[in-house]
Amino acid sequence: MSADATNPAAQGPVSPAAPRRRTRPRIDLRRLGRAALLGPAARDRLPDAIGHVAEAHRAHHPDADLEPLRRAWVLAESSHRGQMRKSGEPYITHPLAVTLILAELGAETTTLTASLLHDTVEDTEVTLDQVREEFGEEVRYLVDGVTKLEKVDYGAAAEPETFRKMLVATGSDVRVMSIKLADRLHNMRTLGVMRPEKQARIARVTRDVLIPLAERLGVQALKTELEDLVFAILHPEEYEHTRELIAENTARADDPLTEVAEEARRILREAGIPGEVLVRPRHFVSVHRVARKRGDLRGCDFGRLLVLVNEDADCYAVLGELHTCMTPVVSEFKDFIAVPKFNLYQSLHTAVARGDGQVVEVLVRTHQMHKVAEAGVVALGNPYSPATDPSAPGADDPGDGERADPTRPGWLSRLLDWQQAAPDPDTFWSTLREDLAQDREITVFRPDGGTLGLPEGATCVDAAYAQYGEDAHACIGARVNGRLATLSTVLRDGDTVQPLMGQDPASEPSRAWLDHAHTPAARIAIQRWLASHPAPAPTESADRGAAPRPEVGPGDDRAPSRAESPRAGTASRPGPASVVVAGRPGASARLAGCCTPVPPDGITAFPVRGGGVTVHRVECSAVAGMRTGGRAEVAVHWGDTTECRVTLLAESFGRPQLLADLTEAIAQLGVEVVSATVAPPMRQRVRHTYTLQLPDAARLPALMRAMRNVPGVYDVSRTQPNPPGR
Structure with missing residues (x-):
């Protein structure tokens, strides 16, 4: 991938992060252009002008059939003959350069064939029917998709609809x-022939739209060079300063990264681990970011070490050896092998400290991981060919949720869903721009072992919609790392999140959720629901000052009063479970309201005026206080009667019909509701207090479990009953 001489950044090493395994000389596009003017080669051999493409292609696909490339070259060259670029070169040099970029990345033959032909339908007399007849439906589809992208208007006023068209064109493959990305890269390399204002406009669209998409497609080799080219155009002074910093570092006699690399090679040799250790210089934008973050740069800040090994297990073996023989910076360790990024990226990230205090970042990956890290989806091969190795990139893995369709990564499927669901183009565009602007993603775990990729700053609301789609309207809360959390809780990388879903079809999202939604999936789903369910007009009573119903969760769940509570105040059979007072036949025993003991709780008692006793649970906090105060204890035990009365507190998220569901769960166990009250909701949580008459105290554990199993209930505990009249 060579930089064109007309590129404004071509005076310096624009893409130091590009692959360095290349051993053949750089391609001279002008020489290839002159070769193109000589006309098509004989039909019995591959034209010399695309020999470099064939060489790069065979390096990745040794058994590839080059006949489609030969025929595509013949058609493209003859169709574009006589057309010239603004730089003065024959036009055919452009599709040739684009195809070479893709061949270097490892694209399969069909992609390269379509790349050679990608401008023929737009700029020549060739038709899509001719492409289909000569090369098949798959190539025709790809050429048609690229042609549609070429027709997209990137003007500011057309941005929302522009992006919709891009997604529709891209979505199926x-x-x-x-x-398109390779096409934009070559155009950016040769942008110097354009007027400055046009250069800036194209660079801004590249920055805002195409670079984020390259990131999501995992094509780092294209992304980093595009970033540097945009940087040179939009920030020429900062680019020049960064170029000077890199030049000064290159001119230094000693290179600490080289020294650490040699030490790492020695460690691998002594451990018997086959592998390569490379110094991987940072590209311009990366150096600029590090300089802004750290201030003065030292030698180790200009690059990282890349360790390439053969097997996954070797990655962890290398990590262990480096951490044993060097000083690791533990906070810098990340495992993207066990938990790959959303764009297929896999590597181990770590860092080690030198004796002089410099920190060296280290990437450890297999050769196959490196190929995917550089080329992303381009390295997947033909997505329509069944993978022979189920572990190979591109093989379907229904368990990861991201590659069910090999032609469409999970995030792209979600984008297509968003653009269909968004109530209007502006909503889609604004939420999508926010998503594309996210530089970092986090991975959170589901209790079933699956993972969710979310942008940094995502909340439990986002996790619910990422996992359940529009069914998340029924979400009533979440658990994060096993603990109850509000829907507004911001998630961290590595958290385990479990959205708690209600079962009421009438559940609905709260407008307040928009304040916590960070992803387009969540925001668009909530906005779509709100748009289709406008708030009702105020009633006459509300106009007269009646209090509005409070929003407490997915629905407007107001706290029912005591009179509204089912069976509130119902008369019950009198008397608690029988208690026998030792040495005091016939003495009355009252169950303490502070701990509401029931069989088979361990109990004790203390005498009260009138000759009776008050019975407490042994572990009641009041017991310790009375013992300390010298109060005499009375021995008691449960009698034969096991009927008892108990007060339970159920804590839950607010949702419609919750009180009715709780009461039904209680009734199914043959337990009578003496009274039921609901405290006013606070922060989407509701407290229900029940005084219950149990025909058998042994049913209490089962009763509490049944109440906890009601959707929305997160805790049930025994508590003191409310005093009468409250």
């Missing part, structure tokens, strides 16, 4: 966008 990511290879369309792969060709």
Whole structure:
């Protein structure tokens, strides 16, 4: 991937992060252009002008059939003959350069064939029917998709609809966008012939739209070079300063990264681990970011070490050896092998400290991981060919949720869903721009072992919609790392999140959720629901000052009063479970309201005026206080009667019909509701207090379990009953 001489950044090493395994000389596009003017080669051999493409292609696909490339070259060259670029070169040099970029990344033959032809339908007399007849439906589809992208208007006023068209064109096959990205990269390399204002406009669209998409497609090799080219155009002074910093570092006699790399090679040799240790210089934008973050740069800040090994297990073996023989910076360790990024990226990240205090970042990955890290979806091969190795990139893995369709990564499927669900283009565009602007993603775990990729700053609301789609309207809360959490809780990388879903079909999202939604999926789903369910007009009573119903969760669940509570105040059979007072036949025993003991609780008692006793649970906090105060204890035990009365507190998230569901769960166990009250909701939580008459105290554990199993209830405990009249 060579930089064109007309590129404004071509005076310096624009893309130091590009792959360095290349051993053949750089391609001279002008020489290839002159070769193109000589006309098509004989039909019995591959034209010399695309020999470099064939060489790069065979390096990744040794058994590839080159005949489609030969025929595509013949058609493209003859169709574009006589057309010139603004730089003065024959036009055919452009599709040739785009195809070479993709071949270097490892694209399969069909993609390269479509790349050679990607401008023919737009700029020549060739038709899509001709492409289909000569090369088949798959190539025709790719060429058509790229052609549609070429017709997109990138003007500011057209941005929302522009992006919709791009997604529709890309959605069925990511290879369309792969060709578009390579096309944009070559155009950016040769942008110097354009007027400055046009350069800036194209660079801004590249920055805002295409670079984020390259990131999500995992094509880091294209992304980093595009970033540097945009940087050179939009921030020329900062670019020049960064170029000077890199030049000064390159001119230094000693290179600490080289020294650490040699030490790492020695460690691997002594451990018997086959692998390569490379110094991987940072590209311009990366150096600029590090300089802004750390201030003065030292030698180790200009690059990282890349360790390439053969097997996954070797990655962890290398990590262990480096951490044993060097000084690790534990806070820098991340395992993207066990938990790959959303764009297929896998590596171990760590850092080690030198004796002089410099910190060296280290990436450890297999050769196959490196290929995918550089080329992303381009490295997946033909997505329509069944993978022979189920562990190979591109093989379907229904368990990860991201590659069910090999032509459409999970995030792209979600984008297509968003653009269909958004109530209007502006809503779609604003939420999508926010999503594309996210530089970092986090991975959270589901209790079933699955994972969710979310942008940094995502909340439990976002996790619910990422996992359940529009069914998340029924979400009533969440648990994070096993503990109850509000829907507004911000998630951290590595958290385990479990959205708690209600079962009421009438459940609905709260407008307040928009304040906590961070992802387009969540925001668009909530906005769509709100748009289709406008708030009701105020009633006459409300106009006269009646209090509005409070929003407490997915629905407007107001706290029912005591009179509204089912069976509130119902008369019950009198008397608690029988208690026998030792040495005091016939003495009355009253169960203490502070701990409401029931069989088979361990109990004790203390005498009260009138000759009776008050019975407490042994572990009641009041017992310790009375013992300390010298109060005499009376021995008691449960009698034969096991009927008892108990007060339970159920804590829950607010939702419609919750009180009725709780009462039904209680009734199914043959327990009578003496009274039921609901405290006013606070922060989406509701407290229900029940005084219950149990025909058998042994049913209490089962009763409490049944109440906890009611959707929305997160805790049930025994408590003191409310005093009469409250």
